[in-house]
Amino acid sequence: MSPIHYLRCFGGIANREWLRFLNQRGRFFSALVRPLVWLAIFAAGFHFVLGVSIIPPYETYIPYSVYIAPGLIAMILMFNGMLSSLSMVYDREMGSMRVLMVSPLPRWFLLTAKLLAGVIVSILQAYAFLAIARIWEIEPPWYGYIAVLPALVLAALMLGALGLLLSSAIRQLENFATVMNFVIFPMFFASSALYPLWHVKEASLLLYEVCEANPFTHAVELIRFALYAQLEPTSAIVLIATTAIFLTLAVYGYDPAKGLMARRAAE
Amino acid sequence: MSIVPALSIQGLGHRFGPRQVLKDVSFSVAPGDFTVLLGLNGAGKTTLFSVATRLYAQAEGTIRIFGMDIRHRMLECLRRMGIVFQQPTLDLDLSVEQNLFYHCALHGLSHREAAQRIAAEIDRVGLADQRREKARRLSGGQRRRVEIARALLHQPRLLLLDEPTVGLDIASRQFMLDHVRGLCREEGLAALWATHLIDEVGEGARVVVLHKGEVLADGAAVQLIGQMRAPSMRAAFETLVQEREAA
Numbered sequence: 071m072s073p074i075h076y077l078r079c080f081g082g083i084a085n086r087e088w089l090r091f092l093n094q095r096g097r098f099f100s101a102l103v104r105p106l107v108w109l110a111i112f113a114a115g116f117h118f119v120l121g122v123s124i125i126p127p128y129e130t131y132i133p134y135s136v137y138i139a140p141g142l143i144a145m146i147l148m149f150n151g152m153l154s155s156l157s158m159v160y161d162r163e164m165g166s167m168r169v170l171m172v173s174p175l176p177r178w179f180l181l182t183a184k185l186l187a188g189v190i191v192s193i194l195q196a197y198a199f200l201a202i203a204r205i206w207e208i209e210p211p212w213y214g215y216i217a218v219l220p221a222l223v224l225a226a227l228m229l230g231a232l233g234l235l236l237s238s239a240i241r242q243l244e245n246f247a248t249v250m251n252f253v254i255f256p257m258f259f260a261s262s263a264l265y266p267l268w269h270v271k272e273a274s275l276l277l278y279e280v281c282e283a284n285p286f287t288h289a290v291e292l293i294r295f296a297l298y299a300q301l302e303p304t305s306a307i308v309l310i311a312t313t314a315i316f317l318t319l320a321v322y323g324y325d326p327a328k329g330l331m332a333r334r335a336a337e
Numbered sequence: 338m339s340i341v342p343a344l345s346i347q348g349l350g351h352r353f354g355p356r357q358v359l360k361d362v363s364f365s366v367a368p369g370d371f372t373v374l375l376g377l378n379g380a381g382k383t384t385l386f387s388v389a390t391r392l393y394a395q396a397e398g399t400i401r402i403f404g405m406d407i408r409h410r411m412l413e414c415l416r417r418m419g420i421v422f423q424q425p426t427l428d429l430d431l432s433v434e435q436n437l438f439y440h441c442a443l444h445g446l447s448h449r450e451a452a453q454r455i456a457a458e459i460d461r462v463g464l465a466d467q468r469r470e471k472a473r474r475l476s477g478g479q480r481r482r483v484e485i486a487r488a489l490l491h492q493p494r495l496l497l498l499d500e501p502t503v504g505l506d507i508a509s510r511q512f513m514l515d516h517v518r519g520l521c522r523e524e525g526l527a528a529l530w531a532t533h534l535i536d537e538v539g540e541g542a543r544v545v546v547l548h549k550g551e552v553l554a555d556g557a558a559v560q561l562i563g564q565m566r567a568p569s570m571r572a573a574f575e576t577l578v579q580e581r582e583a584a
Contacts, residue, residue, distance in 0.1 A: 072445070074445065075445030076445075078442050078445050078446065078447065079442055079443050079444075079445060081442055082438070082439050082441070082442020082443055083439075083442070083443075085438075085439070085442070086428070086431070086435075086439050089430075089431055089435060090428075090430060090431075093430045093431075094430075164425075164426075164429075165422060165424035165425055165426040166426050166427065166428050168390075168392065168420075168422055168424070168426050169426050169439075169440065169443070170443065171391070171392060172390045172391065172392070172415055172418075172420055173415065173440075173443035173444060174412040174413070174415035174416040174444065174445075175412065175443070176412070325394075
């Protein structure tokens with residue numbers, strides 16, 4: 071198998087993901103509307119309730135809407151990562167997963183290609199959100215739009231890999247909805263997406279530590295700093311490490327000899 | 338000089354936990370052979386296909402594709418296999434053509450090469466006019482034809498078909514059978530056709546009877562009918578199964 075074969079295979083998987091995305095316009099709009107609702111209503115409502123002091127990377131007092139924007143971008147990436155994995159569960163139930171799994175390339179590559187294809191779609195949505203968010207005066211410096219790209223890639227990879235891992239462990243679509251509730255909401259709320267962590271620390275030290283350990287917090291912070299062309303090294307390392315762990319476990323989970331696929335077949 | 342079988346299975350066993358679903362299964366399919374794997378529902382046909390295509394891990398026995406052990410050269414083996422699954426596997430939200438391009442990309446074909454092969458295969462199954470239709474809008478029989486066309490795009494030398502005619506009307510069933518038999522006869526393709534429908538065996542076919550995970554008979558359909566002193570394939574099959582149940 072030559073490198074060109076791998077490249078064509080990835081092109082095919084990415085194209086399919088893109089076509090599916092275009093076919094599901096509702097998915098695109100809901101992916102955009104969800105964070106915009108938070109921005110337009112939630113941020114406006116809490117504008118005077120939650121004070122945001124000057125914390126890095128911000129150099130001045132900022133409106134609450136500016137504070138939550140990185141969290142909402144990470145929310146887009148998380149929902150998209152989970153939906154992409156949901157499509158893996160759907161594909162498995164509908165049978166089209168078999169077509170992917172019997173193609174003559176290593177399984178780790180097929181799963182990574184699927185993950186990367188989802189990442190591309192996620193990032194396009196994140197940029198669409200950033201463009202619309204200018205209406206609410208979310209206006210990072212122009213170079214921030216470029217600097218944020220690697221952060222978006224890394225955050226989308228981590229969240230997509232988590233979704234992939236969950237999809238390998240889930241038997242039916244119905245179960246996926248349950249897991250979504252137990253993963254998405256706790257991850258989102260126990261993070262720095264909606265409130266600075268020093269606020270949380272004042273309220274509960276334990277919750278603060280949970281938020282610190284939550285990889286979603288690091289996705290949010292990496293994006294927050296990158297929007298101002300700054301690197302948050304701890305967050306970058308945490309995201310690289312968690313992506314590697316989630317992806318390795320997902321590949322293991324999809325291995326018919328070892329992982330959960332084997333156990334599922336046995337039941 | 339002996340011909341290397343397209344598919345050779347030796348002593349294959351498979352368990353789902355404590356349940357043995359395949360037991361010491363051995364048979365082979367030569368290039369150009371149309372072999373029917375005949376068995377009732379639950380005989381182990383789909384499990385056998387899943388093991389041969391790496392969807393399930395192989396534990397006992399050996400499977401060779403053109404002499405290559407799938408445990409050691411799985412990817413090479415998959416390149417030589419075309420597969421039609423029992424479960425429909427088309428992406429219903431994509432068009433016929435998009436489904437086929439996707440398959441070509443998975444097999445590393447260039448866009449130009451893919452376009453040529455798609456045009457040829459889709460024409461062979463008589464669906465050239467529907468190539469831009471969403472798969473969802475096709476009938477069950479048409480979807481199956483697309484799946485056959487898809488399985489042939491990377492020019493495999495062995496075709497595995499798991500209950501490909503389930504749920505199809507008589508005309509579609511006959512089309513599928515004639516098409517695959519023609520491929521074997523004219524292009525030397527080897528085909529393993531799993532079914533529980535005895536009338537799909539045909540007098541000239543080779544048949545492997547699988548029952549509760551074990552091979553009960555393996556040979557030409559005519560020979561089997563003669564050996565069992567039965568008036569038809571159906572009677573021969575029923576006698577075989579009854580004898581096995583009584584033993």
